[in-house]
Amino acid sequence: GAGVSQTPSNKVTEKGKYVELRCDPISGHTALYWYRQSLGQGPEFLIYFQGTGAADDSGLPNDRFFAVRPEGSVSTLKIQRTERGDSAVYLCASRRQKGAEAFFGQGTRLTVV
């Protein structure tokens, strides 16, 4: 595609529910990143994939958060037992190779009520 696509753009869920956020990276980009951004803060690193494997998941806040990228393209960020504190914009980015510029999607705004 022309850019990084994230779906849905907005998601409202009830506390305790499970949610999945999807990211379609730019075709051919081997690296894929997930970030979380709260109002007034910079993007907070969560996890990044190189191909199908999670190269660094040190930013995942706890075991309720999990991400997969089974075929090395589309990735899904999964959040179990959502809490109100999980409300934020979740950003996805991809890049062709190390050191190259990263391209970000528009984000998914998650609201837990």
Next chain:
Amino acid sequence: LAKTTQPISMDSYEGQEVNITCSHNNIATNDYITWYQQFPSQGPRFIIQGYKTKVTNEVASLFIPADRKSSTLSLPRVSLSDTAVYYCLVATPNRDDKIIFGKGTRLHILP
């Protein structure tokens, strides 16, 4: 990863040149400097990247002094649409794949 420090916010007027300076005192020999721009309700967007001296593209210029302990992003003749948050990042190519953002500089352009 080298720590970066940049002003929290800046105001300027349309038509002015804006310079945002970022400090990175513990930058390593192989580190390069990258700047991203983020508009409200959008993901960050790459602006410019450099290693030393000066880099210029259609959007901005990046000035890096010889000691590389700081860098300055220069935006010529800003307009209202340049109101955004600007992030300075330092990373080591072929090693640091994580892209780590700080709080950035919130630039507000006034008419």
